[in-house]
Amino acid sequence: MAEDFDVVIVGGGLAGLTAGMYAARLGLRTMIVEHMAPGGQVLNVEKIENFPGFPQGIAGFDLGPMVQEQAEAAGAQFSMDTATALEVVGDRRVLHCDGADLAGKAIIVAAGSALRSLGIPGEAELLGKGVSHCASCDAPFFVGKDVCVVGGGDSALDEAAVLAASVSRVIVVHRGPAFTRAQHVAVERLQARSNVQTLFETEVVEICGSETVASVRLRTDGATRVQELAGVFIFVGLEPNTAFVRGVVDLDPTGHVIVDAHLQSSVPGVYAAGDIRQGSSGQLVSAAGDGASAAIFAARFLRA
Ligand SMILES: Cc1cc2nc3c(=O)[nH]c(=O)nc-3n(C[C@H](O)[C@H](O)[C@H](O)COP(=O)(O)OP(=O)(O)OC[C@H]3O[C@@H](n4cnc5c(N)ncnc54)[C@H](O)[C@@H]3O)c2cc1C
Numbered sequence: 001m002a003e004d005f006d007v008v009i010v011g012g013g014l015a016g017l018t019a020g021m022y023a024a025r026l027g028l029r030t031m032i033v034e035h036m037a038p039g040g041q042v043l044n045v046e047k048i049e050n051f052p053g054f055p056q057g058i059a060g061f062d063l064g065p066m067v068q069e070q071a072e073a074a075g076a077q078f079s080m081d082t083a084t085a086l087e088v089v090g091d092r093r094v095l096h097c098d099g100a101d102l103a104g105k106a107i108i109v110a111a112g113s114a115l116r117s118l119g120i121p122g123e124a125e126l127l128g129k130g131v132s133h134c135a136s137c138d139a140p141f142f143v144g145k146d147v148c149v150v151g152g153g154d155s156a157l158d159e160a161a162v163l164a165a166s167v168s169r170v171i172v173v174h175r176g177p178a179f180t181r182a183q184h185v186a187v188e189r190l191q192a193r194s195n196v197q198t199l200f201e202t203e204v205v206e207i208c209g210s211e212t213v214a215s216v217r218l219r220t221d222g223a224t225r226v227q228e229l230a231g232v233f234i235f236v237g238l239e240p241n242t243a244f245v246r247g248v249v250d251l252d253p254t255g256h257v258i259v260d261a262h263l264q265s266s267v268p269g270v271y272a273a274g275d276i277r278q279g280s281s282g283q284l285v286s287a288a289g290d291g292a293s294a295a296i297f298a299a300r301f302l303r304a
Contacts, residue, residue, distance in 0.1 A: 001101075002094050005031045007298050008104030009076075010083045010095065010244070013040020014284050015274025016110035017067040018291030019298075020076035023108075026299040031102055032071065033095065035082040039064020040112050041238075041275075042284060046136040046162055051284050067288075083111070086248045088267055106298035109245055109257055109265070109272045110291060113238035118150065122207030123234070130213025131232045135159035138231070142167045147231035148216060150204050152179050156235035157186040163233065164193045171227065172198045173218065207232055240276045252278045262297040263290060271298055 007023045009016045012034030023030040037043060042060030049057040072078070085096040086107065093107045115133045117123055123131055132138040135149075139162060147167050149160040152174035164170045172190070177200050179187050190196055205224060206217035215228045240255045250258045250266035256279075257265050257272035264271055273294040274280060274287035 002092075002103040003031075003100065004092075004103045004105075005029045005077075006104065006302060007031070007106045007108060007295070008033065008093070008095050008102045009108040009110055011040070011110035011112055011241075011274070011276075012036075012038035012064075012068065012078070013110060013112045013274060013287060014042070014063075014067060015112070015276075015287040015291040015294075016040075016108070017064070017071050018288040019108045019110055019273055019295045020071040020291075021067065021074045022292045022295035023298065024071065024074035024076040026295065028295075028299060028302065030076040031079055031104070032076055033079045033081050033083050033097060033102065035080065035098075037064070038068040038078070040287075044134045044137050045158075048284065063284075083244050086245050086270070088248065088270075091269075093267075093269060105302050106269045106271065108291075108294045108298060109242075109249070109270065109276060110274045110287075110294070111241040111244070112275045112287075113240050115235070116237045116239050118204065118234055118236060120204065120206055122209065122213075123232075126207055126209055126213050126232075129211065130209060130230060131207060131234065133234055135162040135233055138233075139163050139166045142231045144168050145230040146171065146228070147233060148173050148204065148227070148229055149233045149235065150174075151235035151237075152176050153181045153235065153237070154183055154186050157182050157190050159233055159235055160196060161186070161189050161193065164190075164196050167231070168195065170196045171229065172196060173202050173204055173216075174198065174200055175203050177201055204232065238275065238282075242276060245270075254278075256280070263294045264297065264301075269298070269301055 006028035045060035148171040271294040273290035
């Protein structure tokens with residue numbers, strides 16, 4: 001039998017934590033389900049410079065717990081669990097989890113995204129053995145060595161800058177002709193580094209090595225060549241974590257939850273907030289804003 005709440009929130013990133021804080025402050029019995037440490041994608045980010053209120057920047061591993069503390073102080077409860085499916089039964093929305101199922105009069109889906117992989121030979125085999133998705137976690141393993149960063153967005157360039165501070169050389173491999181998706185400040189910061197080399201219109205097609213990464217095979221203009229290096233850091237976009245709501249709420253072709261102006265999905269009482277929703281700007285501050293809005297609209301739905 002599922003325990004009943006007013007609002008059940010899936011995800012303890014900035015969207016989910018803020019939704020939890022708002023829902024609890026609105027007097028709603030609130031449960032946040034998170035299967036890892038609260039904080040979401042930025043948990044490993046060394047310095048966030050664009051979150052309002054922190055002119056000197058703030059580390060992701062500081063920001064997450066601060067918002068969690070606010071949510072808990074407001075009265076939100078936490079469950080360390082994985083949501084596996086959503087089922088609508090009359091006016092109850094039942095969230096099936098690996099552990100205990102939960103029922104909510106409203107559900108806020110704030111499960112964010114997971115880093116996309118390249119899907120090339122050697123990537124899965126060498127993950128954690130030179131292939132990484134976290135520069136600040138793994139940079140110390142590559143001091144004095146050459147690494148490459150795959151991607152051309154803000155995350156890729158920020159992480160390349162983190163790596164450049166400790167490794168010998170960073171090769172940024174981007175399949176586009178320029179960094180059109182990255183913020184100007186991130187591009188300038190990278191260009192100021194003497195140990196960063198950029199390869200445009202180039203793809204990594206294979207990661208090679210037996211015990212650890214030894215080289216990558218690069219393809220430019222149809223021709224391939226081998227580049228020796230010790231680490232491959234991959235930041236090529238994100239996949240929304242919507243598997244557990246697929247078939248229940250409407251998703252767009254990229255797998256994001258389709259919402260209306262009140263962040264409500266195709267199922268009344270089921271909301272989506274943050275990176276997981278269609279049209280999100282993919283920024284922390286908008287994830288927090290979405291969390292607040294979703295909680296307020298969910299509270300109005302419950303009152304109605
Ligand atoms: C490397 C990197 C650097 C970034 N730097 C910045 C920056 O400097 N500034 C900025 O504004 N933005 C930055 N971003 C973007 C920012 O991280 C996202 O916009 C933000 O984290 C979105 O928050 P969210 O709460 O929607 O989702 P997420 O942060 O993805 O949180 C979702 C949470 O849901 C949990 N979850 C997922 N599925 C389930 C499930 N089935 N059951 C239970 N829990 C689940 C996850 O474990 C996660 O904790 C960066 C992103 C990356 C990857």
